[in-house]
Amino acid sequence: MGVRRSIITRALRYSISTAVIAAIVAVYFRWVHANEMTVALTFLMVILLVAANWGLRHAVYLSILSSAVLNFFFLPPIGAFTIGDSRNWVALFAFLLTGIVASQLAERARREAKMSRFRQLEAERLYEFSQQMLVTGNVIDLLNMLPQMIAATFNLAGAAVYLREKDRVYRSHPNYMDVTAAELRDTAFTRDHRVDDARGVTLAPILLGTQPIGSVGITGAGPSPQALDAVCGLAAIAIERAGAMETLTRVEASRESERLRNALLDAVAHELRTPLTSITAAITTLRSNALLDQEQRGEMMQVIEEEAERLNRLVGQAMEMAALDAHDIKLDMQMHSIREAVDLALQAIQPQLRTHAVDIRLPDSLPKVEMDLERIAKVIQHLLENAAKYSAEGSPIFISAEISKNQLMTSIADRGAGIDDFERMMVFDKFYRGQGQRYRVQGTGMGLAIAKAIVEAHGGSIEVTSQPSQGSVFSFYLPISVDDF
Numbered sequence: 001m002g003v004r005r006s007i008i009t010r011a012l013r014y015s016i017s018t019a020v021i022a023a024i025v026a027v028y029f030r031w032v033h034a035n036e037m038t039v040a041l042t043f044l045m046v047i048l049l050v051a052a053n054w055g056l057r058h059a060v061y062l063s064i065l066s067s068a069v070l071n072f073f074f075l076p077p078i079g080a081f082t083i084g085d086s087r088n089w090v091a092l093f094a095f096l097l098t099g100i101v102a103s104q105l106a107e108r109a110r111r112e113a114k115m116s117r118f119r120q121l122e123a124e125r126l127y128e129f130s131q132q133m134l135v136t137g138n139v140i141d142l143l144n145m146l147p148q149m150i151a152a153t154f155n156l157a158g159a160a161v162y163l164r165e166k167d168r169v170y171r172s173h174p175n176y177m178d179v180t181a182a183e184l185r186d187t188a189f190t191r192d193h194r195v196d197d198a199r200g201v202t203l204a205p206i207l208l209g210t211q212p213i214g215s216v217g218i219t220g221a222g223p224s225p226q227a228l229d230a231v232c233g234l235a236a237i238a239i240e241r242a243g244a245m246e247t248l249t250r251v252e253a254s255r256e257s258e259r260l261r262n263a264l265l266d267a268v269a270h271e272l273r274t275p276l277t278s279i280t281a282a283i284t285t286l287r288s289n290a291l292l293d294q295e296q297r298g299e300m301m302q303v304i305e306e307e308a309e310r311l312n313r314l315v316g317q318a319m320e321m322a323a324l325d326a327h328d329i330k331l332d333m334q335m336h337s338i339r340e341a342v343d344l345a346l347q348a349i350q351p352q353l354r355t356h357a358v359d360i361r362l363p364d365s366l367p368k369v370e371m372d373l374e375r376i377a378k379v380i381q382h383l384l385e386n387a388a389k390y391s392a393e394g395s396p397i398f399i400s401a402e403i404s405k406n407q408l409m410t411s412i413a414d415r416g417a418g419i420d421d422f423e424r425m426m427v428f429d430k431f432y433r434g435q436g437q438r439y440r441v442q443g444t445g446m447g448l449a450i451a452k453a454i455v456e457a458h459g460g461s462i463e464v465t466s467q468p469s470q471g472s473v474f475s476f477y478l479p480i481s482v483d484d485f
Contacts, residue, residue, distance in 0.1 A: 013054050017062050020046055021069055029073050036074045040095050043070065047099045051106035059106065063099030070095065122227045129153045129231060133238040142242045146235060147172040154231075156220040157200075161235070163214040164188050179203065179217030187215035193225055204228050208236040275307035282307075331372040331457060338366060338401050338410055341373055345380035352385055355393040361400040369408050369478050375454045376478070379462075382447035383412040383474045391416035391471065407460070407477040419466040427464060428452040451476070 024042055028034045034042075043066035051059035072079065132149050133142065143163065150159040151172040158176035162169045162184035169181045178201055187194055187203040189212060194203040202222055206214040216232055223231065282300040286292070292300070339362050346358065380399075387397045391414040398413040419427060428448050455462045455476045466472035 010058075013058055014061065017046075017050060017058055018065065021062065021065055025069055025073055036070070039074050040070060044095070044099060044102065048102055048106050051103040052110050055110070056103055056107035059103030060100055063096055063103060066099060067096040118224075122223055125153050125223070126227060126230055126234070130234050133234060142238060143168075143170050146170060146238075147176075150216065150218065150231060150235075154218075154220075154223050156218050156222055158219045160184060160217045161206075161214060162188055162217075163206075163239070165213065176219075178219040184215045184217055187217070188212055193228070202228065204232050206232045206236050206239075208240060213239070275310045278307045279304050279311075329457060331375065333370050333372060335368045336371055336373045336376075337368045338362060338376075338408060341371070341377040341380055342399055342410075344373065344377035345384060348377070349381050349384055349388075352388050353397070356388055356391070357394075357396045358384075359396055359398045361398065363402070366401055366403070366408065367480060369480055371458060371478060372454075376458070379451040379454050379476060380410070380412065382451040383476075386447055386474070387412055387414035387416070387472075390414065403480070404477070406480055408480055409475050409477050411473050411475040413471060413473040415471040418468040418470055419464065419472055420468060424464055424466060428462065448474075 021043070024039070024046070028039050028042070043062075047059050047062050047066065050062050129149060132153070133146070143161065143166075147159040147161050147170050150156065150161075156172075158178055159172045160169055160176065160179045161171075162181070169184055171177075178199060183194075183201075183203060187205055190205055191207065191210075191212065192205075195201075199219070200221075201217060201219050203215060203217045204225075205212045206216060213236060216228070216235070218228075222228065282303045286297065286300050342360065342362065346353070384397065384399075391397070395415040399411070400413070401408060401410045403409070428451075452462050455478070458478055460476060460478045462474070462476040464472055464474050
């Protein structure tokens with residue numbers, strides 16, 4: 001079907017060329033009566049147009065036809081294929097030679113322009129292909145998507161990629177079997193392209209430097225060999241980059257796991273050991289000393305109860321942190337005022353605040369916001385505990401709230417030692433505790449991390465501002481809808 005269409009197209013073009021020459025002859029011979037130079041230049045212009053658009057073959061045909069017509073109709077003797085003046089022979093052959101040479105030059109310019117457009121299109125497709133690969137960081141996803149990206153970018157019938165390290169073939173779609181696994185494996189051990197014109201298949205190795213790491217097979221009118229080499233080079237770099245990123249991610253994950261493990265062990269050593277020691281000492285005293293009176297026994301039992309409660313609180317914090325990290329929490333979102341959350345938090349930690357005056361500054365005009373009351377109270381509780389731990393006895397703690405940028409900002413301020421710039425970046429990390437206060441103040445470093453996770457689960461944010469020796473201000477933001485105003 002394609003060959004037949006090509007023959008019809010050529011015949012039509014020859015017919016059009018002949019008709020154009022006939023029309024020019026009719027105009028110049030019958031009506032205008034132009035001289036030979038005008039006719040020759042007109043013919044030459046048509047020859048150049050045909051060469052530029054239809055190619056050399058049609059232009060040569062037109063040059064020969066124009067020379068014959070010029071001889072027959074315009075060079076004396078008129079109406080015969082002979083020339084009376086010998087100088088006209090030179091002019092006729094010069095015209096024929098000029099037509100053929102001009103046709104070749106026009107054909108060359110046409111081919112170069114076509115090649116330039118083709119190379120520009122290939123460069124654009126290579127850029128698109130490289131951009132698609134850059135956004136894929138996972139090596140497994142990249143290998144699964146790579147054949148599809150090659151086929152879609154270069155309008156191919158199908159593509160397949162083989163990687164020696166994994167000894168696996170990845171195809172653009174499951175039914176694409178034009179390229180066999182054996183062919184891809186053989187190509188992966190070579191450095192040359194393999195072209196099967198009968199099947200329309202091209203195979204090329206994927207080289208990382210000079211080392212073959214795989215191969216690519218495509219079906220269809222694909223890119224040039226140079227562009228295919230560029231595709232293979234980009235694929236090799238992307239695969240290597242994705243593998244390096246995966247390795248780096250595993251190393252970073254291992255490093256973070258080690259850091260958290262050390263932090264947890266540190267927390268256990270400094271926080272869990274103290275209540276266990278106190279409980280053990282109290283039980284030992286009760287068992288070994290039968291002469292203790294009722295009041296002394298009551299004091300020992302109170303120590304055991306307080307330290308057991310402390311252990312229970314620490315375990316609860318660890319479980320809550322794990323649930324928040326896994327996003328395994330359900331928020332009971334209802335409309336509440338921030339005053340309700342503050343009152344609930346103050347009631348829960350009244351003993352820890354007995355040596356601090358709490359100054360509450362909550363305007364009555366503050367709107368209610370959608371929140372999980374118990375969890376926001378837990379945030380305020382952690383911030384208050386933190387303020388009480390890291391500020392001197394007798395120093396005040398301030399609780400305030402205001403509307404800022406369409407959000408409800410609640411702040412807890414203290415007059416403690418403050419936090420330096422370096423530690424402010426890590427103060428909300430799990431198990432992190434201030435370097436200067438680590439052994440002086442009890443804690444596990446989970447409170448602020450829990451507060452941050454809860455606030456972010458509400459769609460808000462939390463931050464800290466501080467000046468050394470002046471205290472710190474922890475502020476968290478909760479979104480306010482338009483209806484809340």
